[in-house]
Structures are given as structure tokens and as C-alpha cells.
Amino acid sequence: MNLSNIIKDKKTGDPILHDLRELRLKYELPVGRVSRFFQGLEEGKILATRCRKCGARYFPPQSWCSECGSQEVEWFEPDPHGYLSTFTVINVKPKSFNTFKDYVVGIAELPKDELKVLAWVMEEPSKIRVGAKVRVGVVKREDGLSYGIFPED
Amino acid sequence: MERKVGIVGYGITKFGRRTDASLSELSWEAGAEAMRSAGIEGKEVKGLVVSNVGMWSSEELPAVVVGEALGVRNVPTLRVEAACASGSSAIHTAYDMIASGRADIVLALGVEKMHEVDTETAVELIGRAGNYMWEYEFFGLTFPGYYALHQTAYMKKYDSKEEDFALVSVKNHGYAQYNPYAQFRNPVTLEEVMKSKYVAWPVKLLDSSPITDGAAAVVLASSRVAKELTDTPVWITGLGVANGTSNLSRRRSFTSLEASVEAARTAYASANVDQSAPWKHIDVATVHDCFTVAEVMAYEDLNFAARGEGVKLLREGQTQVGGRIPVNLDGGLKAKGHPIGATGVAMAVEVSKQLLRKAEKGRQADIRNGRALTHNVGGTGHYAYVTIYEV
Numbered sequence: 001m002n003l004s005n006i007i008k009d010k011k012t013g014d015p016i017l018h019d020l021r022e023l024r025l026k027y028e029l030p031v032g033r034v035s036r037f038f039q040g041l042e043e044g045k046i047l048a049t050r051c052r053k054c055g056a057r058y059f060p061p062q063s064w065c066s067e068c069g070s071q072e073v074e075w076f077e078p079d080p081h082g083y084l085s086t087f088t089v090i091n092v093k094p095k096s097f098n099t100f101k102d103y104v105v106g107i108a109e110l111p112k113d114e115l116k117v118l119a120w121v122m123e124e125p126s127k128i129r130v131g132a133k134v135r136v137g138v139v140k141r142e143d144g145l146s147y148g149i150f151p152e153d
Numbered sequence: 154m155e156r157k158v159g160i161v162g163y164g165i166t167k168f169g170r171r172t173d174a175s176l177s178e179l180s181w182e183a184g185a186e187a188m189r190s191a192g193i194e195g196k197e198v199k200g201l202v203v204s205n206v207g208m209w210s211s212e213e214l215p216a217v218v219v220g221e222a223l224g225v226r227n228v229p230t231l232r233v234e235a236a237c238a239s240g241s242s243a244i245h246t247a248y249d250m251i252a253s254g255r256a257d258i259v260l261a262l263g264v265e266k267m268h269e270v271d272t273e274t275a276v277e278l279i280g281r282a283g284n285y286m287w288e289y290e291f292f293g294l295t296f297p298g299y300y301a302l303h304q305t306a307y308m309k310k311y312d313s314k315e316e317d318f319a320l321v322s323v324k325n326h327g328y329a330q331y332n333p334y335a336q337f338r339n340p341v342t343l344e345e346v347m348k349s350k351y352v353a354w355p356v357k358l359l360d361s362s363p364i365t366d367g368a369a370a371v372v373l374a375s376s377r378v379a380k381e382l383t384d385t386p387v388w389i390t391g392l393g394v395a396n397g398t399s400n401l402s403r404r405r406s407f408t409s410l411e412a413s414v415e416a417a418r419t420a421y422a423s424a425n426v427d428q429s430a431p432w433k434h435i436d437v438a439t440v441h442d443c444f445t446v447a448e449v450m451a452y453e454d455l456n457f458a459a460r461g462e463g464v465k466l467l468r469e470g471q472t473q474v475g476g477r478i479p480v481n482l483d484g485g486l487k488a489k490g491h492p493i494g495a496t497g498v499a500m501a502v503e504v505s506k507q508l509l510r511k512a513e514k515g516r517q518a519d520i521r522n523g524r525a526l527t528h529n530v531g532g533t534g535h536y537a538y539v540t541i542y543e544v
Binding site: 012059085091107115 | 284
């Protein structure tokens with residue numbers, strides 16, 4: 001270690017040791033128990049799960065029931081129609097999203113199945129209103145197949 | 154039968170961009186001051202609980218670093234995490250160690266060193282603090298974004314405006330000018346808040362707490378030892394904690410944090426505080442204002458105001474000195490700063506100062522009941538801690 005590795009903080013001017021050891025993190029996330037959801041996206045469907053014993057419904061989908069403890073859950077396609085509960089526009093983006101334009105994140109409530117879905121709202125922010133009719137559907141994004149919230153007339 | 158537990162000493166560092174000090178050095182600043190004010194040495198500490206969220210800082214085992222820095226050796230030592238409520242979780246854990254009879258003196262120390270990474274990376278790491286795959290990986294939510302979802306819902310439900318929330322920032326910056334430990338000691342005007350740029354519409358930069366380095370510490374003791382150490386212990390008389398779902402899409406309401414409501418209910422019951430009019434029993438409070446909407450929701454979740462009337466309470470000046478219940482007289486997270494793992498402990502330091510009438514000129518509440526409240530939220534209602542302190 002020598003003085004050449006010591007830089008000045010750009011705001012305070014304090015001496016900072018510029019770390020020579022760099023760590024990059026990229027996680028590998030297990031999705032085997034919800035893989036039906038991703039098949040559903042290929043089929044153009046947003047799928048959720050439902051407990052066969054107590055009827056509790058889950059979105060995001062999960063392979064067990066947190067309410068009654070059962071592992072007997074089934075896949076189903078909720079009615080994709082509902083209304084927008086709330087939304088925001090992400091203006092200051094995190095590092096791993098900094099290649100995207102400002103995006104709108106909202107929560108759609110699907111009243112028929114009493115589920116909520118958090119996703120991007122596929123509409124100009126100025127045209128979005130809380131309480132507006134929406135549907136959830138599959139979206140082809142530049143980073144892959146996903147799902148989103150669409151305005152409905 | 155639980156034993157009574159009180160704060161017998163406290164310490165806090167200047168909050169801000171503390172590139173002059175390492176995590177170890179910040180911990181020493183706050184911890185040594187706390188032990189000095191309690192009149193004890195490191196070897197008398199029989200338990201050490203350190204709250205630190207980390208990720209943005211290089212030390213992986215901060216509790217061990219703190220023990221070494223303060224000369225605390227061979228005692229139960231652990232790090233706790235409850236996101237932005239980590240500091241309160243440290244105090245509650247230390248409380249349990251003493252109340253159960255396992256220790257007489259425990260140090261709870263919160264420390265965060267967020268400026269070891271660049272701002273973009275910090276934004277990323279905080280944004281990941283929801284459900285990782287379904288909310289972050291797919292949709293890139295940020296922390297202001299989470300609270301923005303609440304503000305949008307609140308504005309619609311109660312027909313309120315961005316200006317209403319901006320008043321929180323004006324109030325808290327106004328008090329921070331009297332707090333020498335605060336990150337931002339500049340007052341701000343409503344116009345300045347409204348003109349600041351959006352970080353996650355409708356949340357603006359001046360609605361948001363900053364990225365902060367800092368540490369705070371309290372020495373907790375059993376009643377027997379507390380009375381030997383000081384004539385003025387600050388007793389913990391009410392504790393309430395609750396959790397919320399990881400996925401925001403599984404919440405029932407976006408205009409309230411259910412965990413806060415539940416934590417307050419439990420804390421009020423344990424301290425015999427009037428559930429429907431808690432301000433009658435409480436002289437001063439710190440609430441979790443990581444964003445301005447969070448302070449407004451806290452007024453209602455804590456029953457300081459009826460549903461939909463938080464904005465009115467604020468506008469009428471009822472949360473300033475002399476009002477119904479003064480809130481965040483230290484500048485709050487907004488202006489004092491929000492070193493995530495240290496915030497809850499800093500709140501305990503603040504209410505101790507208030508109850509002992511040691512707050513700096515310009516920001517001292519009238520102490521009549523001798524009772525104060527801290528409300529500390531982790532994530533977006535993922536955790537909520539409410540604690541009642543009394544002298």
C-alpha cells in the first residue's frame with residue numbers, strides 16, 4: 001500500500017483509500033417451484049396460485065399456502081381486469097436500471113380474485129389516473145418477456 | 154416478571170458525509186461518549202447489540218469491530234437488522250437481555266457508513282430492500298418509489314397536494330438549524346421544496362432523507378444498576394413491534410402502514426397511554442420521516458390525528474413546539490440525516506435529551522408528562538417499532 005492509492009473525496013477533500021479489491025455480485029435465483037408462471041408468460045397469460053384447501057390466492061405466485069400451511073396449491077388465471085390503486089414515475093434510477101428511460105411503476109387491483117399486481121404501467125405518466133380501469137398482460141421488454149399494467153377504455 | 158430497564162448514558166456523532174471517519178471511528182465517537190456519560194468503562198458492558206444494515210460499507214462483521222473499538226470483550230455480541238428500524242431493534246434486543254435478567258448493562262450502538270459507495274449504488278442497494286425478484290429485479294423500484302406509491306394513493310384518497318407534504322420538510326429543516334449534529338442545518342422554504350427535482354414522482358429531492366454516515370449509542374441498565382449510575386435514568390415503559398409483507402402488492406392499504414398501527418397499539422397498551430388521544434400522555438415524539446409522506450402517515454397511524462387529517466395537523470402547527478404533540482424537533486430523518494442502522498438509536502438519544510430538558514435552544518419541547526415516543530419504520534412498513542420512554 002502506498003500514497004498513490006490515496007485519493008481526495010470529491011466533496012470533502014478528505015483522504016480516501018481507493019479500494020483495489022473489487023466485488024461484483026450477480027445472484028442466481030431459484031424459480032423451479034414457480035416455473036409455470038414463466039411458461040404462462042410464453043402463453044400470454046399472467047398466472048397466480050390458489051390453495052386447494054382454504055382457497056387463499058397468491059400473487060406473486062407461491063407453491064405453498066402461508067395461511068393454512070397446505071402444500072396443495074393450484075395454478076389459475078385471474079381475471080386480468082381491474083383498476084389502478086396507485087403509481088409513481090421512477091425518475092432517479094438505480095445503477096442496474098440506468099439504461100432505461102423513466103418508467104412508471106403501479107399497483108393494479110384485480111377485484112374479482114382479490115389480488116394486487118405490482119408492475120410497470122405501459123402508458124405516458126400524464127395520461128395515468130388513480131382509479132382508472134386497467135388490465136394486466138404480458139409485455140415484451142428489451143430485457144425479456146415480462147408483464148405490465150395496460151390502460152383500458 | 155420482567156425487570157425495569159432504563160437509558161443511563163447516550164452518545165451521537167455529527168451526521169453527514171463523514172468521509173473523515175471509518176465505521177470503527179464513528180462507532181468509537183458515539184460509543185465512547187455514551188459510556189462516558191453513563192460513567193462506565195468498556196469492561197463493565199455485559200452485552201453488545203450493534204445495528205447496521207451494511208452492504209454499502211466494507212466491514213462484514215461490524216459488531217466485532219465495535220466491540221474492539223470500545224474495549225468490550227467476552228460478552229454476548231451480535232448485529233441486528235430491521236432495515237431502517239434496525240436501531241430500534243437493537244434497543245429492543247438490549248432491553249430483552251436486561252429485562253430477562255441475563256445482563257445488567259448492555260450497549261446498543263447503531264452505525265452506518267453509506268458513503269463508501271457512490272450515490273447510484275446506494276440508490277440501487279436501498280431499492281432492493283423490498284421483495285427482490287418480483288419488485289426489484291423485474292421493475293426496478295427505488296426507495297423513494299415505494300413511498301411515492303403511498304403518496305399518490307394518499308393524495309387521491311384525501312384530495313391533498315404535493316405542497317401539503319412539503320410542509321414536513323420545511324418544519325424539519327427549520328428545527329435542524331438548532332441541532333449541531335444534523336446533516337443539513339439550512340432552513341428551506343416551501344418554494345424551494347416544490348422546485349426541487351423529482352426523484353420518484355410525486356416525491357421530490359427535498360421530500361427525501363439523504364444518504365448519511367453516522368453513529369449513535371445508548372447504555373441501557375437494569376433499574377438497580379441504573380439508580381447507582383445516575384439520578385436521571387430514562388425508562389423504557391412501552392414497546393410495540395410489528396411486521397408487514399415483503400411484497401407491497403400484498404398490503405391492504407397504501408394510505409397507512411399497518412405495522413405502525415399495530416406497533417403503536419401494543420406500545421400504548423404496555424405504557425398505559427390513551428389509545429384514542431395519545432398526545433394527552435406524550436410530550437414529544439420522533440416519527441419516521443424518511444420521506445415527507447411517511448411523517449403524515451405516521452401522525453395518523455399513531456393516532457395523533459384522525460384518518461385524512463394528518464395534513465391539517467401539520468398545517469395548523471400542531472406538531473411544532475407548543476402544539477398538540479411536537480414531532481421531530483431534531484430535524485427528523487429529513488434534515489438530521491438517516492444513517493439507516495443508526496437512526497433508531499439516534500431517536501432514543503433525541504428523546505432522552507428532550508425528556509431531560511437538554512435539547513439545544515430553539516428545539517426543546519415542553520416536558521409536562523415526562524413521556525416521549527419514538528416511531529421507527531423499516532422499509533415501507535416491512536417492520537415497525539414504537540417505543541415509549543419516561544423520566
